[in-house]
Amino acid sequence: MVNLALSTFANSPETHYRRSAAVVQISDRKQSTAARNPNAKKGASVSGDSGLLQRVAAGEQAAVAACLDQFGGLVWSLARRLSPNEADAEDAVQEIFVEIWRFADRFDPSKASETTFVAMLARRRLIDRLRKHGRQPIEEEYEDHLEHAPSAEESAGLGNDVARVAQALEGMKPEQREAIRMSAWLGMSHSAIAEEMDLPLGTVKSHIRRGLIALREDLGAGETAQYRGTM
Amino acid sequence: MNTDNPTLDRLIEQVTEDPGGGLTGLDAASLDALAKDAGATSGSTFAEELELAAAAAMLATAPALSNETMPAGLRDKVLAQAAECVRPSASVTDLASRRTAEPAAAPARNGWVGGLGWAAAAAMFIALIVQPRPETVSPAAPVPVASDVRDALTQQPGTITVPWAASEFDAYAGVTGDVVWNNDEQRGYLRLAGMPANDPSVRQYQLWIVDPDRDAEPVDGGVFDVLSADAEVLIPIDAKLPVLSPAAFAITAEQPGGVVVSEGPLLLVAAT
Structure with missing residues (x-):
């Protein structure tokens, strides 16, 4: 196993993102992940949600520990991969959970699973920390990334809404899929993605804009929206 | 839908590059109109739904995440x-x-x-x-x-x-x-x-x-x-x-x- 936390960041704009060729291979491999998930069906209920956030919002102390058990590993994993060192990751985790406690009452089960809601708060905080500290994420070598790609079981374990999004990503062009991945997972700016993928900035923006709007619909929001196919 | 909608562009930038920054620099009326077209109840709701989509995409594309345990002290x-x-x-x-x-x-x-x-x-x-x-x-x-x-x-x-x-x-x-x-x-x-x-x-x-x-x-x-x-x-x-x-x-x-x-x-x- 490679310790990602120790080599995830650089202090200069010099980055080490993979080029598009490798991206395609990763994406192709990931296609099989959600495709094998039988629950990846739009409209299916989100598995694993137990009203934990609602209980936290109600001030139930027992739910706090349960929430930590449920999401602690996920938040810690995200923080480790998007923080320069363990100490920074620990600070980030504490800030993220403060946000979870504060915003638990805003969780809407009709929009996403608890896992996705928690991931949204974590992503928000982690990208914010990256931005403030002026750091740019760099990615591990391609092979390492493949080694850490989620298994079908792990992908399904993150909830049906995540599986649906994974499946939707499969249907996108590899170039668009990679632009979204760099933006959503690595928190890269659009201009950095354009530079890395050697694409015009407008193309990258278009990929991300169309992709996110489509994923929003796959998540269950905006069922009546008319964006798809018109943008 | 106008694909060159500057409000939409700015919103997507906000959601992807600076999700913690709030909806700064966005015209509220334009944002609400955008949200209405998208079937969202408000501009802030639309923004959150896009942010949730980004979070789900993160989970779907990130390396394996669920197999680690938070340190006991933390x-x-x-x-x-x-x-x-x-x-x-x-x-x-x-x-x-x-x-x-x-x-x-x-x-x-x-x-x-x-x-x-x-x-x-x-x-x-x-x-x-x-x-x-x-x-x-x-x-x-x-x-x-x-x-x-x-x-x-x-x-x-x-x-x-x-x-x-x-x-x-x-x-x-x-x-x-x-x-x-x-x-x-x-x-x-x-x-x-x-x-x-x-x-x-x-x-x-x-x-x-x-x-x-x-x-x-x-x-x-x-x-x-x-x-x-x-x-x-x-x-x-x-x-x-x-x-x-x-x-x-x-x-x-x-x-x-x-x-x-x-x-x-x-x-x-x-x-x-």
Whole structure:
């Protein structure tokens, strides 16, 4: 196993993102992940949600520990991969959970699973920390990334809404899929993605804009929206 | 749908590049129109739905995430923090009675803060309460149990600790605590004891960082809620922009989600 936390960041704009060729291979491999998930069906209920956030919002102390058990590993994993060192990751985790406690009452089960809601708060905080500290994420070598790609079981374990999004990503062009991945997972700016993928900035923006709007619909929001196919 | 919609472009940039920054620089009317087209109930709802989509995409494309265990020591710290943050919800009548005792922030907007500028407004606030009012400072405030995170920050070089000045508003006159801020780290915490609870669906507290070296307008320090006036709360500062030299920290009460430009009033101020 490679310790990602120790080599995830650089202090200069010099980055080490993979080029598009490798991206395609990763994406192709990931296609099989959600495709094998039988629950990846739009409209299916989100598995694993137990009203934990609602209980936290109600001030139930027992739910706090349960929430930590449920999401602690996920938040810690995200923080480790998007923080320069363990100490920074620990600070980030504490800030993220403060946000979870504060915003638990805003969780809407009709929009996403608890896992996705928690991931949204974590992503928000982690990208914010990256931005403030002026750091740019760099990615591990391609092979390492493949080694850490989620298994079908792990992908399904993150909830049906995540599986649906994974499946939707499969249907996108590899170039668009990679632009979204760099933006959503690595928190890269659009201009950095354009530079890395050697694409015009407008193309990258278009990929991300169309992709996110489509994923929003796959998540269950905006069922009546008319964006798809018109943008 | 116009594919070159600048509001949509800006919104997507905000959601992907700076999701914690709030909906700054976006025209509210254009955003609401965009949300309506997208089948969302409001601009902020539309933004959150896009952010949820980005989060789901993150989970779908990130390396395996669910097979790690949080260190035990960290878990203990998070639990300790939770004890400060998670409180049983106050009753509706309790919240309502508190609200009536507080200054009517939203309806009473008269623009005086915007007209004078934030630095001047903060200075005026300080001048108004130059005479200490010890009788309004709650002597029964429990000894605070600050979190390890805040404590660690206070030990770092360059960290400043600034107490809240006594508020001119009766509902906030008994609030005690301080602001801890480290400019190098760009991190800090608010400590508030005796702060009136707010109903997040009606309004939220918002922190502002007065930084004249940077701009005449204050830096948005993030919105937060206080669920119980009985508890001391510790709020991480969420500065939306790098802070150069904070002259004061101020709290207002705003619409849910906060505002880009506040019209006050300044409920609490801590001046450096």
